[in-house]
Amino acid sequence: MAIPVLDVDNLVVSFGTREGELTAVNGVTFQVHAGEVLGLVGESGSGKSVTGLAVMGLIDAPGRIASGSIKLLGEELVGRSERELRAIRGKRIAMIFQDPMTTLNPVLRIDTQMIEAIRAHESVSEKAARDRARQALAQVGIPSPEERLNAYPHQFSGGMRQRVAIATALLNRPAVLVADEPTTALDVTIQAQILAEVQTLAADHGTAMVWITHDLSVVAGLADRIAVMYSGRIVETGPVEGVLDAPIHPYTNGLIGSVPSRNRRGVPLAQIPGMAPSLARVPPGCPFNPRCARATATCRADMPGPTLYEGDRMARCHHPVPAPESAAA
Amino acid sequence: MTPPILTLETVSKRFVKPLDAAEKVANLFGAGLRAQVVRAVDDVNLTIAEGEVVGLVGESGCGKSTLGRVISGIMDPSEGRVLYRGADVARMGGKERRATDLAVQMIFQDPMASLNPRLRVIDIIGEAPVVHGLVEARDKEAYVAEIMGRVGLDASTRPRYPHQFSGGQRARIGIARALAVKPQVLVCDESTAALDVSIQAQVLNLFMKLRHELNLTYVFVSHDLGVVEHISDRVAVMYLGRIVELSPTDELFRAPNHPYTQALLDEVPRLVAKKRKFSSLKGEIPSPLDPPSGCHFHPRCPHAFARCKVDRPALKEIAPGRFSACHLNEEAPARPGRATADGAVLAS
Ligand SMILES: Nc1ncnc2c1ncn2[C@@H]1O[C@H](COP(=O)(O)OP(=O)(O)OP(=O)(O)O)[C@@H](O)[C@H]1O
Ligand SMILES: Nc1ncnc2c1ncn2[C@@H]1O[C@H](COP(=O)(O)OP(=O)(O)O)[C@@H](O)[C@H]1O
Ligand code: SF4
Ligand code: SF4
Ligand SMILES: [Mg+2]
Ligand SMILES: [Mg+2]
Numbered sequence: 001m002a003i004p005v006l007d008v009d010n011l012v013v014s015f016g017t018r019e020g021e022l023t024a025v026n027g028v029t030f031q032v033h034a035g036e037v038l039g040l041v042g043e044s045g046s047g048k049s050v051t052g053l054a055v056m057g058l059i060d061a062p063g064r065i066a067s068g069s070i071k072l073l074g075e076e077l078v079g080r081s082e083r084e085l086r087a088i089r090g091k092r093i094a095m096i097f098q099d100p101m102t103t104l105n106p107v108l109r110i111d112t113q114m115i116e117a118i119r120a121h122e123s124v125s126e127k128a129a130r131d132r133a134r135q136a137l138a139q140v141g142i143p144s145p146e147e148r149l150n151a152y153p154h155q156f157s158g159g160m161r162q163r164v165a166i167a168t169a170l171l172n173r174p175a176v177l178v179a180d181e182p183t184t185a186l187d188v189t190i191q192a193q194i195l196a197e198v199q200t201l202a203a204d205h206g207t208a209m210v211w212i213t214h215d216l217s218v219v220a221g222l223a224d225r226i227a228v229m230y231s232g233r234i235v236e237t238g239p240v241e242g243v244l245d246a247p248i249h250p251y252t253n254g255l256i257g258s259v260p261s262r263n264r265r266g267v268p269l270a271q272i273p274g275m276a277p278s279l280a281r282v283p284p285g286c287p288f289n290p291r292c293a294r295a296t297a298t299c300r301a302d303m304p305g306p307t308l309y310e311g312d313r314m315a316r317c318h319h320p321v322p323a324p325e326s327a328a329a
Numbered sequence: 330m331t332p333p334i335l336t337l338e339t340v341s342k343r344f345v346k347p348l349d350a351a352e353k354v355a356n357l358f359g360a361g362l363r364a365q366v367v368r369a370v371d372d373v374n375l376t377i378a379e380g381e382v383v384g385l386v387g388e389s390g391c392g393k394s395t396l397g398r399v400i401s402g403i404m405d406p407s408e409g410r411v412l413y414r415g416a417d418v419a420r421m422g423g424k425e426r427r428a429t430d431l432a433v434q435m436i437f438q439d440p441m442a443s444l445n446p447r448l449r450v451i452d453i454i455g456e457a458p459v460v461h462g463l464v465e466a467r468d469k470e471a472y473v474a475e476i477m478g479r480v481g482l483d484a485s486t487r488p489r490y491p492h493q494f495s496g497g498q499r500a501r502i503g504i505a506r507a508l509a510v511k512p513q514v515l516v517c518d519e520s521t522a523a524l525d526v527s528i529q530a531q532v533l534n535l536f537m538k539l540r541h542e543l544n545l546t547y548v549f550v551s552h553d554l555g556v557v558e559h560i561s562d563r564v565a566v567m568y569l570g571r572i573v574e575l576s577p578t579d580e581l582f583r584a585p586n587h588p589y590t591q592a593l594l595d596e597v598p599r600l601v602a603k604k605r606k607f608s609s610l611k612g613e614i615p616s617p618l619d620p621p622s623g624c625h626f627h628p629r630c631p632h633a634f635a636r637c638k639v640d641r642p643a644l645k646e647i648a649p650g651r652f653s654a655c656h657l658n659e660e661a662p663a664r665p666g667r668a669t670a671d672g673a674v675l676a677s
Contacts, residue, residue: 043525044496157613158389187388187552189610192596214525217555217598244600258530259600260559265578268537269530269559275495276525 003074004031005208006055006176011068013047013054016061022279024050026232027068029306032176032208032225037199039219039240040212041255042229043276048212051229052178055210056095057085073175091121094174098181100165104153110137110164111149117171136167140197159190166198173205180212195222216259220244228252231277231287238313246323248315250292286318294319332415334514334546335377335400335433340409341570342370342395346618365618369395371570372409374644379513382540382547384561384578386554386593388614392570393550394518400548401435401516402426431461433514434507443503444491450477450502451487458509473509479542480505480535497528504535508543516548521556533560554597558582566590569617569625572644575652586653589626624656632657 013025025047032038040048053059055070057077070077072092077085097103105113114133115126124132130149137145140163153161162182169177179198183191199222202209211223219226220240227237228249236249247253257270274291277283286304289295296319304316346365348356369392377383385393398404399411402418411418413429421429437443444453455473458464464472474484480501491499500520507515517536521529533556539545551557557564557578564581566574566589574587585591592610612629615621621628627637636656644654 043527159613187614188554188596188598189388189593190613191598192610195598215598216526217600220600221598255526256600258526260530260533260553260555265559265561266537268534271530271534272527273531275497275528 002033004033005073006032006210007069007071007074008051008055009069009071011051011054011070012066013050013059013063014066015063019280023066024063024232024279025054028229028232028234030227030234030237032210034175034206034208035203036225037202037209037211037223039223039226040210040229041214041216041219041226043214045276045278046229047232048229049180052095052180052210052212055176055178056089056093058089058095087121090117090174091172092174093176093178094169094172095178095180096162096165096169096182098184100158100161100182101153103165103168104161106153108152109149110151110153114149114168114171117168121172132171133167136171137164139170139201140164140167141193142167159186159194162186162194163197166194170201170205170207174207176208176210177202178210178212181214183218184213184215191218198222216244216255228255231282232279233287233316234314235288235317236313236315238309238311242311242313248309248313248320249317250294250319250321251288253321254291286316294321331379332412333376334379334414335375336412336415337373337375337400338410338412340370340373340396340399340406340411341368342392342399342404343368343407367617368570368620369617370399370406373572375565375572375575377514377546377548379546380540380544381563382549382561384557384564385548385550385567386552386557386564387567389552390614390617391567392617393552393567396567397435397516397518397548397550401433401514402430403435427461431510432512433516434510434512435516435518436503436507436520437518444499444506446491449488449490453491453502454487454505454509457506458511461510463511476505476509479508479539481531495528496524497531500524500528500532501535504532504539508539512545514546514548516550518550519552522551522553529556536560554594566593569614569620571625571654572652573626573654575644577650580651586647586651586658587655588630588632588657592629624654
């Protein structure tokens, strides 16, 4: 098999705080191949955004990549200088955020920003860059792109702004696109339009995508593989069908049971008790144990290691959820 | 027959968007610009029975929160009447109006923004019931402790401030504050939108438990169709200030009638692991400052025909208990149909 476009191995990211050194990402490993979409899901604070920022080389003091490796097409990124990283960012790896104004400059016209994004990495004429910017806007479904190039970000609706941010991120046909909850704040109708466009673009360009979200239903329709994070670790990973149909980890199982639309109306949802631990107070053993119905003394003492399962799957759990009858058949 | 707990009769709410500085300057030069009017809620009729849960869905800006505020008495309607147990709220005397305001409580989306950061939880929850004479000041501690227990909060945390709680716990504090004045109706505006799914499930379960224990009536505003499907008995779908479909939940989700409802349901991401093609609905919700003529939905509607641009379709009963505002229901047997370029409808 071809080498993965993005290969993250045993990544550890920590932050120096008043409460001491806190580990936000604790040994995260995953690969993404060309044209593949990895859905990175988990509750808030589980370390999804920090993982995404680390891939972008955007972890700033007091944070640091304590150990591990991030390879782009086999090339190590950890330890590179800020200058080298800047040349890679926006060209070979791009990121979109929940708030598109993170990437858009409110005082510059859209054309200025997009042309600048191209010319920062390539010596092309202004006219050629502008043509490419116009095509990019058209690709993400912006009507009359030529006129819209002359507009400022505040003249767009939230959904349109997110489209502009995506078009800008894709201008240089990056090998990797990291998307951190880019549709969370949008209406389902607009979310669906944007997901459709992103899906086509990733397939056409062969972009490797990491799609970060807390919404399992979004990755269900979009991703090829899914990685579930809890308290800084990937606790389960595998192809989307396998994970959603027959979750192995009790946390994944609980998350799926919490989604309202899947349950019968009026019947209580299968809730996970309690809440995710703060980084300063991660319980010993398996960090999920205080909320887990399957927890035993072993779970309270020992951190479960990664175990491989059939169907290209991995989970970290001492007492995995038994496979449902239907899936076993 | 006892009257319904809430009745909205031809309720509208208008906001005036004043001219900004640039527009005022333009007027000095004779541009003749006028302040624009937003019809956030446009001629809504709705009856809610005691003990019922009515979901209110629609895209951002369609008027859900505004309607919720009118229902809960936070805003008065510009036109039309709101009746509480058959009595016109606008014509109530001071005492009766205050009792009604307490009986219909609103719970907001962002609990942090709606909780006073300088008040302890005991006062956030206990102040209003004491002020309104529902409990004696000396019984406040015990009363607050009881309510905190009901919503699953540890009563020993009552001397704390809001920032010392998690998002899910703050949502519970907001619910406890509303419950403390012994309401009959809760208007929940995106009350679980800011929460993680596992915490959202806890709060939704709490709403359902309270419904049964206290015989509460709910108006549940949400853009999340999964949440609304789960919790509601009936669902009202709004588009640009108007209710376009109103139906029992099961029937609405099984066989949506209005083209907008159909499109909206198509877009809901489902927990089914299938790479799917997203998106059938084109374009964005138009500006409420300048809504399209006739049926507001016509520029985005795949079935639109000539009449849709001209006539506003009325919300009509299409089956027992089911209402929809679409001309296609009168042009039978055209549905499901497709509009041709010249506006005729083809049966398919
Ligand atoms: N106080 C106000 N002054 C002027 N316009 C307002 C005011 N409140 C709401 N509006 C306008 O009324 C319309 C309906 O707003 P509303 O807040 O009810 O929408 P919503 O359906 O709750 O949307 P969301 O899903 O984004 O919460 C919008 O166009 C909004 O901009
Ligand atoms: N700059 C920072 N300083 C200290 N802690 C941080 C910083 N950024 C993130 N963290 C912590 O790292 C953990 C993971 O955060 P994040 O990746 O943002 O979570 P999410 O999964 O919600 O995206 C959280 O506990 C967060 O508080
Ligand atoms: S290791 Fe134990 S506590 Fe952790 S998820 Fe598995 S069963 Fe639950
Ligand atoms: S009235 Fe016409 S435009 Fe409106 S929903 Fe029905 S078919 Fe579509
Ligand atoms: Mg995040
Ligand atoms: Mg609202």
